[in-house]
Structures are given as C-alpha cells and as structure tokens.
Amino acid sequence: MSEGTGISRRQFMKTSALAGGGLLLACHIPFGSRNATAAGETVFAPNAFLRIGTDESVTVIVNKSEMGQGVYTSLPMLLAEELCCDWQKVRFQPSPVAPEYNHAQFGPIMVTGGSTSVRSEWERLSLAGAAAREMLVAAAAGRWKVDPAACRAENGIVLGPGGKQLSFGKLAASAAKLPVPREPRLKSGARKLLGKPLHRLDSPAKINGSAIFGIDVAVPGMLVAVIARPPVFGGRAKSFDASGALAVPGVRQALAVDAGVAVVADGFWPAMKGREKLQIVWEEPEESKISTSAMRRDYARLAATPGLTARKDGDAPAVLATAKKRFEAEYEVPYLAHAPMEPLNCFVDLKADSCLIRTGSQFQTVDRNAAARVAGLKPEQVTLETTFLGGGFGRRACTGSDFVIEAVQVAKAIKLPVKVIRTREDDMRAGYYRPMWYDRVSACLDEKGMPLAWHHCIVGQSIIAGTPFESAMVKDGIDDTSVEGAANTPYEIPNLQVELHSPKNAVPVLWWRSVGHSHTAFVMECFLDELAHAAGIDPFQYRRRLLAKHPRTLKVLETVAEKAGWGKPLPKGHGRGIAVHESFGSFVAQVAEVSIDKKGALKIHRVVCAIDCGRIVNPDTIKAQMESGITFGLSAALFGAITLKNGRVEQGNFHDYQLMRMQGMPRVEAYIIDSSEHPGGVGEPGVPPIAPALANALFVATGARVRSLPITAEKILAALGKG
C-alpha cells in the first residue's frame, strides 16, 4: 500500500476477518503527520494493533518491549480510551517483528528506546482505537437500521436509540466487513482511562513466577551454553583444549565462536563446570591493553585543547581571556555497566531454512537482521519473539547485537535449539558501557554575578561512531548524544561555547539510560551551582533568573523547591541540593537532602522530584519511573564505576559493582505537573538530575565539592582536606 505525499492526518486502513469472526484492524498512517517539519515526507509506517474477539476480549498488540516501564499497560490505555471498550477485557500481546510495528518516528526499525514509547505511539494507537469504534458503531447502526450518529460506544457496548444495546464481541464479525474510516474522529469530552492510575496488566504474571523472561525460555531438547570470553576487548582464542571440559558429565561440545569458546551442555551447571576446565590460549592485541587511569590522563590533556564546536554563541574564549576572575573546573564520570537484573541471554532454534529467536530485545529489527546474516538466511526467515525483559536500560538495544550473534553462532554449529546464558561476570565484563567522560569548563560572571561566558570542552567516545547509525546520527564529526544537555542548555548565557573530542578505543560503548544527559546534566548543574555559590546567590534563585524564557523548566524547578521546602531549616549537618534538566521531551527537577556520616560516606535522607512530561497516560507509571530513574542514578552517583587495568575489566559482580539497596534508599516523592503539552518521555528523564542534586547538596552540607562520580567517602574526605 502506498500513500501520496502531503496528505497529513489521513489514514488508510484495512480490516480482515479473523478466524472466529473477530476484528483485526490494521491502519496505515503517514509518518510524521504531527510534526510540521516532517509533513510531506513519504515515510509510511503500517501498523496492526487491535483484535476484538467474539468473547468480548480486546487484545492490544504492543510493538514495544516491556522492560519495567509499563508499556503493556500504557499503550493499551491509549487505544482503549478511543475504542471505548471495557478496560477489564483488555489484554496485551507482544507484536512480532514486521514493518507495521516499526517505530513511528525512528525509520524502518522496531525498537524500544529514547523514552519514546508513549509519545511516538500516541496518535497511531488513538486513531486505531477510534477507527475501530466507528466501525463497531456503524455495524450496530446497520443492524438496527438507524443513523450511526444516533449511536455511541461506551464500555464495550454500542448504545442505540430506544435503549438498544449490542456488545463489541457480538458486533466484531459484522464490523470486520465494513470499510475502514479514512479519517476517524477522536472522541471529545472527558477521558475515561488516560490520566488514571490504572493497575498494570502485567503485574500478576510478574509476582507469581509465570512471566517468561528470555532466560526462562525452554523447549524440549534445548541445550544451554556459556561462553569463555577473552580477558580483553578485541581478544580472541588462539587455540584451546576442551578435553577437560568434555569430560564433565552433561557437556556435549566445545566450540569457538567470535565471542570466545562456547561450552554446550545439558544445562547451565554442567556448562559452567565445563567452562572452568577449558584450557585456552588467548590472543591479546596490543591496543586492547587499556587502563582507565592512563585514559584519564589522555582525556585531561585533550580537554585542554580545542575540539569540534558543538555550540557557539558570542565569543566565550575571548571574553574569558579578559575576565578579571575565571572559574575553572574539571568533571569526570566513569564507564558504567547497565547491569540489568536479568543477565543477557538468547534462545535460538536454527533450522536449514528458518530461525526462531526468543529473547528480551529492545532492538528487534537490528537483532533479527544480524541473526539472518550470521545464519545465512533472509531476514524474513528469522522469527524473533520478544519475551519480558529483566531490565534493558539500553543494553538490550545493542548496536552490535552481541548477545544474539553469539547465540546464533553456537546454534549454527550444534544444530540443536540452544540458549546462551551470560553469567553476571560475563554480562558485566562484555562492554557496551556508558562511556567514560572528562569535561573541562571555564566561566566568568557579569557584574550581577550571572554567567557571562561559559566554555565547555567534552571528551569521550562516541556511542554512534562506527555503527550503522553513524551516517544518520553523527553530523560534521559531532555525535549529538555526546553533547546533548550541554550544547542545548536552556540557560541564557551570552557567550557559550561547547566543544567535543571523540577519542576512539577498543572499549565498546552504548546508550545507557538517559544517554548523554547522564553526564552533561552532572557537569552543567554542578558547575552552575558552583557559580551561584561564588556569586553569593541562592542556587535555586540563580537558576530561576537564567530560565526566564523557559516556562516548563521553570515550573518544575519552582514546584520541586516548594515541595522540598527549599530554604526551610534542616537538621545540623544536612544540606539540600537542587538540579533541573530537560531530556527526551520532558522536564525534571530534583532536590536531594544529604549529610555525611563519621567515615565521610554520603547519607541521602530525601529526594523530591517534579516532572512535566506533557499530557499523561498513567500517573502511577510516571511516578514509578521517577522512583526508578532516581534509584538508577543514585547507584551511579554513589557506587558505579567500571575500570580497566591492562585491558581487563576490574569489576565482575555486585560486590564490586554495587547498586542501591533497600538500606540506604532515601524516601522519594514524585510530583507530576498538570500539563496539556505534547507528551514527553518518562523512562529516562528521571536519571540525569539526581547526581548533580546530590553533589550540590553535599557541598551545602559539608563544603566538599566533589566533581567526579561516583561520590565516594574517600573523595569527600579528600575534598574536605581530610583525605
């Protein structure tokens, strides 16, 4: 089906009767119809989202991966609102990989990322629901021989004149024979579902053990494999002796794959025991023998040299050169692992002319195509079924499809269904980290104490360079994900210059929940705080003055200050810090209240958060995502660091890569701004402000300014001159 150009807000839809007389609705909507700049483009994203059964069931087919963010509820809510069905009858079903399930805005791939699920699907699912509703109403009107305008749908029933009623299930078969409305009308009037804190449809399965994650996939005769991996990135097995491994009962085979040496066994445990017995000679390329301490020195040197210009307003270097007083600081953050609770894994059943993959992927089309390449099949011959994801955070949208490719390679060699499981150590040491970043900032103030010039140099690897996305996402050498949140800061600074260095090395890097914002918010919000204190102005008021033209940012800032009791007295030794940041179309401000204990360790007492994410679907999910983002950000701010020595990753499990635990977790309060703006994301925007809010609070509480993450007791004591 094709669509002419320039026809915005027109939908082509088709229906087909399902076996059993149900109604399957597929709608085809021009890409970007909401977006003025994209209007007229001829990209089409055909979709199929809804199934109504004669049993009254309403199944919403969800093209987004469920990894905690609640898409199996929020996306059905969007459709159900317009359908006017009975919410109790709504079920969800993960979609297969097919063009009609491609991302509505990211081009021809199925992907869950960028905190876009709700905002990118809002229109498409609303229209799908509205079109189905109009057809059901028309079917009822036809049966009653009345004007459809005299009928309406409510709670899964079409109501007609004189008290006539027919349920959706009874109408499904006849509705399926009707033409699809070309321009379904969205309903007016009060929302029944949107904006309500509905319970998640996937919760029951998640608390009784029945939810199937990738690691739970099992079929009769399936084998389990673990892979011995090289000690350094880019290393490979020169030779190996598997005789010891093969002597372990239950071990079937040992074989070389690109990722290392796989041991295939009847189960995980024999595979593990076999792996221990492997004798492998590894080849370690010289360029792999990286140490993060040396990298840090290189980055610091680079940061003092001019980089590519990502933003230039006025002439910051010139203004700074003549400034009476300059403020300068270096900020740094380490590599971070995503560490989803479910380690990476992938099930593959490869046949001569077909391949079935069952895994928790955020990047279905990319993974499927990679599997096809490795298997020597056409992409259409590969079926990828998306399971529940035990956390994603970007790791399961891997530009290199690493966990899928290795499993297909094993399957290809053994010709039996197999599941490759990574241990926690495998998962943590396999790379695809949030890059390590080093930032150097200098600034000077005007006579009122406000920033006059800001010169910011960012150093860190591009997560996009060298991937198939480079041509689309790296412009003039600048990967926008490296500078987002800094180059587009809303703060009014007359002379602003942001520069970027993107050094390359062997460590694989990837988007990590909140991507570039995970480091830029830390630098922007901490250094601005330093300037406020230097100017002797309250940091909250300082930000307010710089955000006069940004009402949404201002509003979350003011809300969080009010809710946190900004300015109200605190117990001795406690301090409050504030930070605000825009990302993924949403605005989030946070206030942290902290103190330190006798050993210098940071104690967090309370975190208050305000978000403006525009129009909302499920307020409880939004609050949950704020709590989640804050916890994720706290783990990074307090503990997170992946370091390398001689090419070896020094961390492996949760004893040396610590996460927040129940003990130590502060009280978190989240407030949602009532907004009718275009919807923004919620999965990621809760992360960026917490680290700077914490560091800023620490300064107020103790006078220690820590400019490097994680904020450890040693760094605090060193900053206090007690180290």
Added chain:
Amino acid sequence: MLIFHVNGKERRVDVTPDTPLLWVLREKLGLAGSKFGCGEGLCGACTVHVDGQPLRSCVTPVGDVRGKKVMTIEGIPENHPVKKAWLAQEVSQCGYCQPGQIMSAVALLKKKPKPNDADIDRAMSGNLCRCGTYGRIRRAIHAAGAGASTKGGKKP
C-alpha cells in the same frame, strides 16, 4: 537420585549433588520463577525457602536440601497477603527481581508480622532491584503486615 519436597510435592531428581538448587528448580523441575541474577548470593533474585528459612538457591547445592521442604514463588498462594499488597502498591517494574523480593518479604512477615523500617532494611537489603522499586516494596510490606493490603492501594 535425590529426594526433596518442593511446594508440597515430593520431587526426585537425578543430578550431581553440587548442582545449585536454583538450576535444579529452573531446568529440571520447570519452576523458572526463581531467577538467576548473580550466582554468588549477592542479589537475592534466586531466594526460596528451605524449611521455612529464606535461602539463596544459587549458592545452595541441591545435595544440602535432601529430604527438606523447599518453597518457591510458585508455591505462594495467589491470595497471599504479600502478593495482594504487591499488586495494590503496584510494586513490579521489569519484575525480574520480584519473586525473590516476595520470598524474602514472606519470610520476614512470618517471623515478624509487623516489621518496622529497620526490620525491613535488614531482611530486604540482600535483594537487589535494578528498577528501583524499594520504596514500594517497603510500603507493600508495611501494608501486608498491617493486614491492610486490600485497602490503601489504588483503585483500578
């Protein structure tokens, strides 16, 4: 042949006794609700009860539970107050850690029907949740402890 009880049923498995209980449950008995998160006793995703005590099944050789009574998430009744509280407080995000969290919470409440925050910190700090559901877990445990699991939650 190793004999023990799982969720009230006698089970016999033919594995080497050093095999961790977790993998026996998951791969031999088809009980995949207990999860693998670290394999080192560091995350609690694999928590089960053995003779009523919460235990990390990833570091418990199956040989050690010979003749004992194992309870997994699949054995917790649907109407258990902890499960009801979990739903009412809408605790789960990705859900991967939740079976382990629930097993730890059930064990805590059995020992201490009305735990305070310090009790919850002690009993639950071995269970990691990467999604950050700690605040809700705390609320759910308090609610279940207060017998208020069906109140206090949000209306569907």
